[in-house]
Amino acid sequence: MSSVAVQLNDIAKSFGPVKALAGLTLEIKEGELVALLGPSGCGKTTALRALAGLQDLDRGQILVGGKDITFQAANHRGMGMVFQAYSLFPHMSAQENVEYGLKLKAHKVSAEDRRKKSSELLELVGLSTHAGHYPHQMSGGQQQRVALARALAIEPKVLLLDEPLSALDAKVRIQLRDEIRRIQLEVGTTTLFVTHDQEEALGIADRVGVMRDGVLQQIAVPQELYDRPTSAFVAEFVGLTNPIRGTVSGSTVSILGSQIATLPGSVTSGEGTALVRPESIRVEADPSGSAKVVTSSFLGSVCRSIVDLADGTRITAQSASSQASVLRAGTSVRVTLDTPAVFVKSL
């Protein structure tokens, strides 16, 4: 389980003046699901396409299972890929889509075995009753399930998922995310998942790599990435943050009357901007409090409040949804911090 399945060694690619990949190095372990997370243009999709063989490189090396495949054609790589949307062959039924890759195998798979395999896979993705449906008869979520089954049918060395959920509705997105993870764990395929949605990346991956300008900023398990970012970019891109001014001395920062440890990479002295998570801010109704609630929105399982501090700083705090009725607009509140450590960037 822990041998290296995929190695990207210093891969680079420019499109004209734009460096999509500027020397990316990444290892994915056997059976691991790694998510690449980043804003538009950070190079995450280019990296995935290079691994699929759909994008040539200017420099660097790609190894899968220890074998150099840098110059192998896409149709010989045996990668299963799921695209953002609309990638099912419109003139084939769900079953025919799933079987297509098997038909192309060098050593022929018999029609019976193909049928058996495609039925198994359609059942795995929960669509065994839709085998005869054509893409236009299926919802977006169902189409992506079939696309997943089709990619898995060829028993791929690596499963590549290119923003497979971004064209779907919120509810379907969450449901399918959990399902992809369940299937990936069940099948055990090494997987690279590319997304711009941080909740998606955190919720699905064993490790999440944050990319920016063609290089990896930080790669870590979700909780570490969220709790211990090594740069302001990662702290701000993964999750919400409140920029709050404070004074750093040594390895602690003084903000909102508390002394909080600073994370490695932070400013080490003088003034700085601490990046504090909304759920690290505790807001309690207190008639003598110097801060005031501007507005609170009830979001179901949590409540998010916008609060003006005494010095005019506007912050967002997140609390249990039961607080929504207490933290009404205009309420005087006391604001304290509840976090072991924060990242502090320069002003």
Add this chain to the structure above:
Amino acid sequence: MSSVAVQLNDIAKSFGPVKALAGLTLEIKEGELVALLGPSGCGKTTALRALAGLQDLDRGQILVGGKDITFQAANHRGMGMVFQAYSLFPHMSAQENVEYGLKLKAHKVSAEDRRKKSSELLELVGLSTHAGHYPHQMSGGQQQRVALARALAIEPKVLLLDEPLSALDAKVRIQLRDEIRRIQLEVGTTTLFVTHDQEEALGIADRVGVMRDGVLQQIAVPQELYDRPTSAFVAEFVGLTNPIRGTVSGSTVSILGSQIATLPGSVTSGEGTALVRPESIRVEADPSGSAKVVTSSFLGSVCRSIVDLADGTRITAQSASSQASVLRAGTSVRVTLDTPAVFVKSL
């Protein structure tokens, strides 16, 4: 603030055999933001389009400010509408788009006043530096901001928002949602917001109406809708729920060893399925506990765990993100409930 601005009286519309609206009655108060929430085909968009004058009705009456406008043409209604996407005029700059409605006003607005007004509005939506940009030069989020400014420029009687965020990225979606609410409160325009995303509806609206099959199921302030649904449909559509079997007697249900009050509309006796929110389930590591964690995902500010109960029921629980490291797969846990009341539907 509390006079009725919009009244939909028993409006109905069928498309062939499909009843899009089956007698919808709704009141919106002056300055209020009401969200209509529901799955595809529930009629929410038809209702909004009927109010805009873009959809004729089979029956019913529409009153705005006490005046019957049921048969008024769309271009005389003075409604500001923001569409799902791609509604900016591609051959006009942002500023020209915003000014277009003013140019059409019956009593002419001078070119100077138009320019002043459009500049104000572009500043309000945070795009004062983009006045000269054309739609194809702007991101999706920026385009929707301009569309909002354009709709507000005509000082509409009612602002109509038709899934304005559904084509946007997750981060932009949340940001623009908060901004729309801020602007709506600042301008004070009566607003109808249509969406299929429950978090969006809860986060933005004064009141949320849940629609199904062309009629209103329940309309209430967000917290009441979430905490005290009056039907299983509302409970399941708004937020996540775990179906857990229990025995009802009188107005309490016995589930997971607790006696919990049942909400009005619930089953009143015998066996039933209680719909329990993930955050109402408390999961604590306990070596003697009879339940087992299947998997936990860290989602940033919260942690979601899938837990198998002793009787094999699989439930989803939500806890503070700090629990993610404790609730690993395979951990024995004790599961208790922490909620004042639940909805119980028949088996």
Add this chain to the structure above:
Amino acid sequence: MKRSLGQRIWRWSILLVVTSYLALPIVAMLDFSTKVGRSKRGLYAWKAIFSQPELVGGIVTSLELAAIVIALLLFLVVPTVVWVHLKLPRLRRPLELICLLPLAIPGIVLVVGVSKIYMWLSIHWTESPLTLSAVYAMLILPYTYRSLSAALFAVDVHTLAEAARTLGASTSRTLFQIVIPTIKAGVMSALVISIALVLGEYTISSLLNYKTFQVEINLIGQNDGTIAVAVSLASLIFVLLLLLLMPTAKRHGKALLDVDAE
């Protein structure tokens, strides 16, 4: 809102005028072809169609031409357009311009330009329909290019081709098993338009001395106008039926976004 009756009448009458304007020639032809003498009516012209041996020869020649043009379309034009669309997007515009050229070249000029080659060919090689079909293959480009191009833009062919590649498909498999079936509607339109064009073309075949369907009709028309018009109308109806076979353009792409189409 319910449209007022006046508005409805106004709108439908515009449509009626446009339609009848277009239907006029057909009605006139039907009228002309069923006239016998000054004031009597009869179907003798329609019956006479089948007693013209040259006409049958002309029909066979035209159908041969159509078959060759179809083959050229399927195995030369379609792969070229697809390949430029997918692999050489920068050449899309030049190709579009090139394909529109035949529209701007009147038949006579085309004939002047190619007649020497044709003379050379007819002396040294053969005068088979193959040579005329080469000119026709050029003539159909303005119409077929648009159909194919529209079909290629309507679906995300690029993603489909990449999906096929990752599943192990070679370039030719991707083209013939995935891309062409996907743009079937566009290919069918192109085919139907090409057939209509080949069956309806007169100027060039006449100038190059080919005895095609239309040339024969014209010859008959010089002797008996009524039969010629009857044959023309028959061919027109045949082409109309062909056009009815043509698939309509569908919008695959948008389905996923129509969250609340209701």
Add this chain to the structure above:
Amino acid sequence: MKRSLGQRIWRWSILLVVTSYLALPIVAMLDFSTKVGRSKRGLYAWKAIFSQPELVGGIVTSLELAAIVIALLLFLVVPTVVWVHLKLPRLRRPLELICLLPLAIPGIVLVVGVSKIYMWLSIHWTESPLTLSAVYAMLILPYTYRSLSAALFAVDVHTLAEAARTLGASTSRTLFQIVIPTIKAGVMSALVISIALVLGEYTISSLLNYKTFQVEINLIGQNDGTIAVAVSLASLIFVLLLLLLMPTAKRHGKALLDVDAE
């Protein structure tokens, strides 16, 4: 992955063959029009163009025709197509078929069908280019309809029209201020193709005895083929320049979805 050199050569040579096949008539025309006698070359034919008074008359007639056809296109065809697209989607298919009809009707048949009306018109009314332009307006439909229809499908015209309505725009303002500017590219294509067609049409104008540009060229060609070819080439170049003015189809619709186009 980098393409091998062999593959590249193969691909470019196909393109070269297709292009040269299409360029052949033009080269042949250039060759022919610069020949003087058996083996000498010169530009006398090109200079002679301007000493033909009938030719100037033909050019004027053809340009008048083009102007009228453009007006008909803008104020009759475009509004009809837009209105059917937006308000009567069920009539899209019938309209498409109707618009393709002229393609299937060879010129001669069209002339037989309408010649009686024309005779009546020329006796009772006038023989101005207006009457011929009515036939041309019909002829351009197969080409213009596709351009307009493709442009209407490329953007979400429906939403744009509704946005304009809610902002207070009347139907005509919506059409002329919003819809037509939005499909400008399609309208421009339709215009250019129409002009090319009107300037290049020979059969019908010749049969109906109109002295258009192509008819005059043909007359000159009967006396001096070299001048005729020179004029044809000149007109071809003019039309080519027109085609270069034609905007390319862009895909507005997809931009918002391209989250990570990179």
